[in-house]
C-alpha cells in the first residue's frame with residue numbers, strides 16, 4: 574500500500590478500517606486501519622489536489638515520535654544485582 578491513497582485504494586489494498594477516533598496525542602480525527610500484516614495504521618484524511626486521500630498520521634502528528642520508543646531511549650534492562658556474600 575502506497576500512501577497517500579483514496580479510501581477505495583486503501584480498501585482495495587486489503588486494509589480494513591477498524592476504528593475512527595481522535596489521535597490521543599494531538600486530537601486530530603484519524604481512522605485506524607488494519608494492514609495486511611495485521612498491524613494497526615493510523616490514517617488521516619487530507620485533501621491532495623482536491624481529492625480526499627489518506628496519509629499516515631505518523632507523518633503529520635506533531636507527537637509522532639511518542640508513538641514509537643526509539644531503541645536508544647528504552648530503559649536498559651535492570652542489572653541483576655550480584656548476590657554478594659554478606660559475611661565475606
Ligand SMILES: [Zn+2]
Pocket residue numbers: 596597598599600601630633634635636
Ligand atoms: Zn496525532
